[in-house]
Amino acid sequence: MEIDIHPLTENPTLAWKEISKTQRVIKINTKPPSSDVPSNKVRVVCMSDTHSLTHHIKFDIPEGDIFIHAGDFTRCGKLDEVIDFNNWLGKLPHKHKIVIAGNHELSFDHTFTHPFQNINNSSKKMCTNLLDEIPTLGNSKESLAEAVKTQNIRQYLSNCIYLQDECIELYGLKIYGTPWQPEFCKWAFNVKRGKDCLEKWEQIPDSLDVLITHTPPVGHGDLCCSGVRAGCVELLATVQKRVKPRYHVFGHVHEGYGITSDGKIIFINASTCDINYLPNNQPVVFDVSLPKGQTKDET
Numbered sequence: 001m002e003i004d005i006h007p008l009t010e011n012p013t014l015a016w017k018e019i020s021k022t023q024r025v026i027k028i029n030t031k032p033p034s035s036d037v038p039s040n041k042v043r044v045v046c047m048s049d050t051h052s053l054t055h056h057i058k059f060d061i062p063e064g065d066i067f068i069h070a071g072d073f074t075r076c077g078k079l080d081e082v083i084d085f086n087n088w089l090g091k092l093p094h095k096h097k098i099v100i101a102g103n104h105e106l107s108f109d110h111t112f113t114h115p116f117q118n119i120n121n122s123s124k125k126m127c128t129n130l131l132d133e134i135p136t137l138g139n140s141k142e143s144l145a146e147a148v149k150t151q152n153i154r155q156y157l158s159n160c161i162y163l164q165d166e167c168i169e170l171y172g173l174k175i176y177g178t179p180w181q182p183e184f185c186k187w188a189f190n191v192k193r194g195k196d197c198l199e200k201w202e203q204i205p206d207s208l209d210v211l212i213t214h215t216p217p218v219g220h221g222d223l224c225c226s227g228v229r230a231g232c233v234e235l236l237a238t239v240q241k242r243v244k245p246r247y248h249v250f251g252h253v254h255e256g257y258g259i260t261s262d263g264k265i266i267f268i269n270a271s272t273c274d275i276n277y278l279p280n281n282q283p284v285v286f287d288v289s290l291p292k293g294q295t296k297d298e299t
Helices: 012-022 079-090 121-126 130-137 141-149 195-201 233-243
Strands: 026-028 041-047 066-069 096-099 166-170 173-178 210-213 247-250 258-261 266-269 284-289
Touching: 012 233, 096 173, 195 233, 210 233, 247 284, 266 284
Parallel strands: 041 066, 066 096, 173 210, 210 247, 247 266
Antiparallel strands: 026 258, 041 284, 166 173, 258 266
């Protein structure tokens, strides 16, 4: 199915006001996972936006079959941050661990050039100015420059499956991961809204079980504290009209943490850090039914 570019794509807040007239958003309360997982289901544990603060997490990470991290696992993608995150992953008990990058993983985006280029007015309205955000995250111009220069960074994520516009099948379940998002303070994996974003989403295959993106779609887990929406209009259209995953996992907008549904798809903003960059949000856990005839012993 061909997805059209929404006429209000450059203004997701206004776009959602129009789209929401024919949409429903069902808020789903998060619940502590049960202790037992049925034999015909796989337990998935989701986190995102930990920003090199995993050592400050005060809760236990629930056990499960698949662990998903939806990006922004570092402050700026420096080598020591990536190694530290990889060591943390190695201590988790999950059989399969899937990770995508986010806009803070500068070293993972080979198209990224300079962190202090033009920040347009629309970007300023949707997020904190890059230079203002740096003290909060403990970064500096020097550390950002160091991160950008790091080569072959993927090799240091040895304790997980790293997906960048790639699909993997586990337990008969199709899972796809992509790091791109609409321009947001000129960090990594940024593309222009509309046509450029849609070109990234056109790479996503149909009939997924789990889609992992760093950005939220418009209308689900994307409302910023400023009152504007940061989600992607074309991503929502792609997800609902063509891809139709059972679950869509993302992060990026910390204050959008939580679970929603349109009645068919479960949308999960799994941001671990809250708006103050404190890792206070619990992992989101769900159990997904295996395809008929599939067992967990086969993977």
